[in-house]
Amino acid sequence: MHTGVVAPLDQADIDTDQIIPKQFLKSVSREGYGDFLFHDWRTEESGAINPAFILNREPYKGASILLAGRNFGCGSSREHAAWALKDFGFRVILAPSFADIFRENADQNGLAALSLEESVVRELLARAHNEAPLRLTVDLEQCIVADSGTLITSFEIDDFRKMCLLEGLDRIGLTLRQAEAISSFEQQRWPNRPKVAPESF
């Protein structure tokens, strides 16, 4: 369960180039990207802070729930986008839909990218502007979004994703439990199958 301030970004198709521009992809670590989140929107050309951008304004500066238009996270597969959102302090992203790779990257980092009905997102966007700060509670276990105890909407998420988000499962560990199946796949299928894969270089 997470409760936090909602920052509205009423735009569809927000791509990962906007979330974290390429000049910040040269680092070899997973941390420290939060300062560069939405960099070109958050700063002026001169490098000064753009006071008009939502995440530079009170009460959104400390927001932990991002509300956005459809197809959030499209474009480049850079996981840096999920790292930057998380590092900035976001725990939940709500949008009508997400790009496939982004959603997977978010899952991998315990960032809950949850799809809500488009009409609900529209209403919430309006409220987040008008009643700032709008605080919402996202209950992953119950699959609901609530506003001080009042149910706003429920959402769907498959059980596996839910479990991964709630328990922060070691996904690689999970696959390694299938080590035998992997080995037997390699042994049985490969020699018998025409070599579609290069055996060795």
Add this chain to the structure above:
Amino acid sequence: MIGDQPSTLLDKIWNNHLVHADPGAPDLLYVDLHLLHEVTSAQAFDGLKVAGRTVRRPDLCVATVDHNIPTTDRSLPVLDSIAHRQMEVLRENAQSHGIRLFDVDDERQGIVHVIGPELGLTRPGMVIVCGDSHTSTHGAFGALSFGIGTSEVEHVLATQCIPQRRPKAMEIRLKGDRPMGISAKDLILAIIGEIGVSGAAGHVIEYTGPVIGSLSMEERMTICNMSIEAGARAGMISPDPTTFEYLRNREFGPNSDEFADLKMEWRSLKTDDRATFDRRVVMDISDLEPQVTWGTNPGMVTGISGRVPNPEEIEDEEVRDSTERALTYMGLGPGTPMESISVDRVFVGSCTNGRLEDLREVARILDGKRVHSGVHAMVVPGSTAVRRQAELEGLDRVFRDAGFEWREAGCSMCIGMNPDTLSTGERCASTTNRNFEGRQGRGGRTHLVSPATAAATALTGRFTDPRST
């Protein structure tokens, strides 16, 4: 057929690679080829180390440097110390895990999606992954090939498998004859314009129809490359004799003894007649024009004789807002004819259009002519091998004589991570795949076009129909 069920190409490759399936959980797929580059791999190797894990099949990994290497003189040191460090780290990781790296001084270096096919690493029926969304390119060979994030790169390094939910299958069938002078880039831009940038989300696209069958491998790669721009998980084209011919005599490709058997196997890699797709789109391309984007995503596109749209005429509020926003960023007024828009820069290159046929097409149009005086133009070949071959054919002379810069291979201004970028307000006709805000440099204005349109535009200084030059 799988059993006696008619099935799609996607189903066939999927079932061929299924290592394990648990109800409720994603399927576990075996990965035949894992491509790596400097920008999305360091944290994955680091994660392995922290967890005390190793690379399961270094022999199925191939790495190269492409994203942030300079495209100027390779004998000079890399001035960007952070980019330099990233390349160093890839070298160390490749070395310590026994992964083959095509480094900056290697004749086989190039953009990862250009060299995979060129070297014969990419083959029909494979599952291929890479920490890069344009991995969809390799689907041109009838492979299932998709981009993954860095945590998944780590997953594949450790297990040679990737957990995936089975995507839906979507057919995009092109019908009608391809008009003269219409390139593969025009086809895919028109497709994205038609279905939208999230039109294929959750799906793997299979492109079908006689037009697709008539395309060369390089043209097919251009199409599959941009599948991600329609939101697709991957794009694919069933292998045929054109595919088989391409795969002959490639350094890492099948040798001649294997070829006959492989061809038999590859022939089965097609969607069965009675198989059904989850979704089908049929597009008639008989009247297609060369395409140019006017906005800030690849779906914001029109024919060369078209105009910039007028937001006031758009009913959907969200579309109107994004159109307005795009026009402000692009510095364009509603209703402006595309052919009246002038450009400052022309960029030819990238994993979409940085191959030999693309360069030949550009050279054909430029031959003996000069770039417009207001235009700074550049060709960056997709790989070192493309560069060498282009030089053998004398294409570099044509480019230089026309006033184009001729560079070393890499991603370059497709992403602008190296020093090749646009400045604020500069307008560029680009053969790349993304016209997102700031993609080629902060404040830069990117218009996606085919290589032919880029060349014709370089000559006149404004968007020009290449069929008129």
